[in-house]
Amino acid sequence: MNERVSVIVASNRGPVTFEPDANGELEARRGAGGLVTALTGALHEAEGLWVSAAMSDGDRAAARAAPGGVIDMRAHGAAYRLRFLDIPADTYDGYYNGISNGVLWFAHHYLWDAVRAPSFGESDLRAWDDYVAVNQRFAEVLAEEGGRQPGRPVYLVQDYHLALVPRMLRELAPESLIAHFSHTPIAGPTYLRILPTVMHDGLLRGMLGADVLGFHSQTWAENFLMSSRSLPGVRADLARSRIGVDGRQVLVRTHPISVDARALRESATEPGARRRRREINRRRGNQRLILRVDRLELSKNIVRGFQAYELFLRRVPSWRGRVSFLALLSPSRMELDAYRAYAEECLAEAERINRELGEPAWSPIDIHVQDDYVGAVAAYGLYDVLMVNPVIDGMNLVAMEGPLLNRRHGVLVLSRNAGAFGRLGRYAVPVNPFDIGEMATALETALDMPLGERQRRARGLSRLVLANPPERWVGGQLEDLERARRRRTSAQTS
Amino acid sequence: MNERVSVIVASNRGPVTFEPDANGELEARRGAGGLVTALTGALHEAEGLWVSAAMSDGDRAAARAAPGGVIDMRAHGAAYRLRFLDIPADTYDGYYNGISNGVLWFAHHYLWDAVRAPSFGESDLRAWDDYVAVNQRFAEVLAEEGGRQPGRPVYLVQDYHLALVPRMLRELAPESLIAHFSHTPIAGPTYLRILPTVMHDGLLRGMLGADVLGFHSQTWAENFLMSSRSLPGVRADLARSRIGVDGRQVLVRTHPISVDARALRESATEPGARRRRREINRRRGNQRLILRVDRLELSKNIVRGFQAYELFLRRVPSWRGRVSFLALLSPSRMELDAYRAYAEECLAEAERINRELGEPAWSPIDIHVQDDYVGAVAAYGLYDVLMVNPVIDGMNLVAMEGPLLNRRHGVLVLSRNAGAFGRLGRYAVPVNPFDIGEMATALETALDMPLGERQRRARGLSRLVLANPPERWVGGQLEDLERARRRRTSAQTS
Numbered sequence: 001m002n003e004r005v006s007v008i009v010a011s012n013r014g015p016v017t018f019e020p021d022a023n024g025e026l027e028a029r030r031g032a033g034g035l036v037t038a039l040t041g042a043l044h045e046a047e048g049l050w051v052s053a054a055m056s057d058g059d060r061a062a063a064r065a066a067p068g069g070v071i072d073m074r075a076h077g078a079a080y081r082l083r084f085l086d087i088p089a090d091t092y093d094g095y096y097n098g099i100s101n102g103v104l105w106f107a108h109h110y111l112w113d114a115v116r117a118p119s120f121g122e123s124d125l126r127a128w129d130d131y132v133a134v135n136q137r138f139a140e141v142l143a144e145e146g147g148r149q150p151g152r153p154v155y156l157v158q159d160y161h162l163a164l165v166p167r168m169l170r171e172l173a174p175e176s177l178i179a180h181f182s183h184t185p186i187a188g189p190t191y192l193r194i195l196p197t198v199m200h201d202g203l204l205r206g207m208l209g210a211d212v213l214g215f216h217s218q219t220w221a222e223n224f225l226m227s228s229r230s231l232p233g234v235r236a237d238l239a240r241s242r243i244g245v246d247g248r249q250v251l252v253r254t255h256p257i258s259v260d261a262r263a264l265r266e267s268a269t270e271p272g273a274r275r276r277r278r279e280i281n282r283r284r285g286n287q288r289l290i291l292r293v294d295r296l297e298l299s300k301n302i303v304r305g306f307q308a309y310e311l312f313l314r315r316v317p318s319w320r321g322r323v324s325f326l327a328l329l330s331p332s333r334m335e336l337d338a339y340r341a342y343a344e345e346c347l348a349e350a351e352r353i354n355r356e357l358g359e360p361a362w363s364p365i366d367i368h369v370q371d372d373y374v375g376a377v378a379a380y381g382l383y384d385v386l387m388v389n390p391v392i393d394g395m396n397l398v399a400m401e402g403p404l405l406n407r408r409h410g411v412l413v414l415s416r417n418a419g420a421f422g423r424l425g426r427y428a429v430p431v432n433p434f435d436i437g438e439m440a441t442a443l444e445t446a447l448d449m450p451l452g453e454r455q456r457r458a459r460g461l462s463r464l465v466l467a468n469p470p471e472r473w474v475g476g477q478l479e480d481l482e483r484a485r486r487r488r489t490s491a492q493t494s
Numbered sequence: 495m496n497e498r499v500s501v502i503v504a505s506n507r508g509p510v511t512f513e514p515d516a517n518g519e520l521e522a523r524r525g526a527g528g529l530v531t532a533l534t535g536a537l538h539e540a541e542g543l544w545v546s547a548a549m550s551d552g553d554r555a556a557a558r559a560a561p562g563g564v565i566d567m568r569a570h571g572a573a574y575r576l577r578f579l580d581i582p583a584d585t586y587d588g589y590y591n592g593i594s595n596g597v598l599w600f601a602h603h604y605l606w607d608a609v610r611a612p613s614f615g616e617s618d619l620r621a622w623d624d625y626v627a628v629n630q631r632f633a634e635v636l637a638e639e640g641g642r643q644p645g646r647p648v649y650l651v652q653d654y655h656l657a658l659v660p661r662m663l664r665e666l667a668p669e670s671l672i673a674h675f676s677h678t679p680i681a682g683p684t685y686l687r688i689l690p691t692v693m694h695d696g697l698l699r700g701m702l703g704a705d706v707l708g709f710h711s712q713t714w715a716e717n718f719l720m721s722s723r724s725l726p727g728v729r730a731d732l733a734r735s736r737i738g739v740d741g742r743q744v745l746v747r748t749h750p751i752s753v754d755a756r757a758l759r760e761s762a763t764e765p766g767a768r769r770r771r772r773e774i775n776r777r778r779g780n781q782r783l784i785l786r787v788d789r790l791e792l793s794k795n796i797v798r799g800f801q802a803y804e805l806f807l808r809r810v811p812s813w814r815g816r817v818s819f820l821a822l823l824s825p826s827r828m829e830l831d832a833y834r835a836y837a838e839e840c841l842a843e844a845e846r847i848n849r850e851l852g853e854p855a856w857s858p859i860d861i862h863v864q865d866d867y868v869g870a871v872a873a874y875g876l877y878d879v880l881m882v883n884p885v886i887d888g889m890n891l892v893a894m895e896g897p898l899l900n901r902r903h904g905v906l907v908l909s910r911n912a913g914a915f916g917r918l919g920r921y922a923v924p925v926n927p928f929d930i931g932e933m934a935t936a937l938e939t940a941l942d943m944p945l946g947e948r949q950r951r952a953r954g955l956s957r958l959v960l961a962n963p964p965e966r967w968v969g970g971q972l973e974d975l976e977r978a979r980r981r982r983t984s985a986q987t988s
Binding site: 122 | 606609682792928
């Protein structure tokens, strides 16, 4: 007995943000990435609702102008509705910079120097109150909107920003079907205990309010299971990937996300991308090209990547002048001291290597720090080696975008600690991101790889990415929820 | 059908070290701690053998003077034999400073700043070769000595220095009964993967050569089970705490070690300790005393401990001048840069706090950096609060020694991340070692605690420590091995 469902997505950042155009009219600008594509597609089909925090004055203005604060996106070419939450700036700062990015991101990516940091104090507890408040606000609006939908509401709650929402929503609307998806890694139990108890327990119990918890990789799912196991009254069954809590069952599932191949390929054929491709090609001359595309993010391991390249050039000097390393880095979280410091370290390390190994007609590293999606799309077509060596990464979409657009049978050097490794590892040259020697060897292996082998791997990568379109990622979650609903119904009637 | 067993212990450092006395005669000096007591007791009963690396010229001289290189300890008042391995200094350096303390200790204690360190390179791989060579040497001597024993040899291999020995010994003497015990924490699977693959897999498979793996806490045992689970061909059963590998079963067991109460109490009554106790008492006047006793070790969390005390004094200024913090710190691993830097940070932080909060007649922190076991034993008698706040700790014996010798119903402030917390936590004031605010509150709670409550807790702690004498720790391991033997025999005959 199927009934109609209404899909409601919740995420910190919305699928579009509104900015005034040249005429002062509010225009919706779409975010990039497979997540938005996948979820927009699902909402489109279900004529669903997306709930997000307002990011700009344009967002707030669009919300004010909409009846009941709900923006009908049909006016912007998509059949779903959008509701922005207007959160006071200082509360948002505590929730977003203080906890989400300043604490939870660090925990899940193992980014602390535990001998010295973190040191939690009163300001962190105040920021935690903000985090709780914003999550509560989301839960209230989700419950309220759920009651207004034509069908039974099905919630897709996104990421670590909203980890408390499932439990809060469950309390407000106990019969809800709730999925929560984590796009980050999940710290194992020992590391997660770095968090103050109120955060550690709050986070885990918050997520356990869901019917289904989704992760990009089995490793993250297992880390969550093991962490939950330490909470009183929680039974985590590792073999069946299932958790019993408060008389309910929580499914723990792995759904690796992928990229939107069609949109990506379209963007690569646009005039801007073509022009940039010609520029990069001219500049590289007949050198081989190693590429990295990353946010300037602590977890991306940019400095060790340069050091591995340096070691490679010192070990095999015959490659000097015949290869170039193009690093396209977009600024990220520059509000946080640690990110500014890391950005400077990346630049300084590239400069040092260029100074020590460069020659009048050749510079080993070409580093660009700016938001430059078009440049990245252009460069993807041209690399011989794509270096994706994060310390740890929930998934990593660069490892998928590159192979999809590359035209030179380029080789993917991929960290074993990226969620993407589970899917793509067998066609990549695997590296331990802490092992400079292994990464240097991987660059040499990749550059020396015979054409046939490169073709085989490049085809394999692009086939794997295409085989897992973003719709499947959402579809899998909706199926999980449907299964949860059936199990719940049969438990109630038996 | 029991047969006679011969116990053979292997550890990096021996139970005694030989130094020439005033007459130039070699004298055996015993190491301190429950481990030596427990194992010496077991060997004494079984007239067993202890195999260790020679630490001094005295050790080498004693070995040369002994027939077959095996020292009969009856000449030194103990009925066991001792064999020292003479390892070349540079090999020992790679094995001990390079890998054991420079890599494995950091991994198991989560001490890296993963954004920047470690960066593995060729020198680490050379050090790994040394580590393999020393482990191989141990395994060969153990196999050789095992063949010479009157009974069936039973091996008790100690700690992370000798993680490869079980597998190597199993290859040389497949029927051996081998236990390995880890005195450190064990990193969870995500963190352990920081190690280069050759080390990561080598370490896990090395330990899996044992019949029984022992840990101080359930958390470390589970981390090992989860890490092993990732290896091809290994089946880890978390619920039964058992691992299947190479057609064998490996038991994973928890045996928390304790301290030797009698020896400790004796040392507290010696004249030197009495004198020091009087000195400390005079100095404290009518102030309350917070004590910490630690190696100057990255994992001990000394800086955050001072900062928590500072926060407490700022929050509750009425305590200024009425309390003093005595920090007895013994230098440790000063060959490693990271340890020297940390020692300086500890001193600088204490100085800063004394400068900012001190008054002409009162200094908040009294810090001593020296090897001073007698001073520690004396101070244990006198504390009102014992601060044991490691970032992470395999067990932590200070948390046991203190309550056993304290005479003031002192309160134990204990990190939830110490292995000892599993046994003692319910009588301690628990703290998250990363949470300055919680640690400051814990100090206040401990100092304000009513006498009756302090008495109840102090009695509880001392009862728990006494209830678990070191003999039981060894006994449990020997029982595990006997169980493994029976299971193996019945598997062979069935």
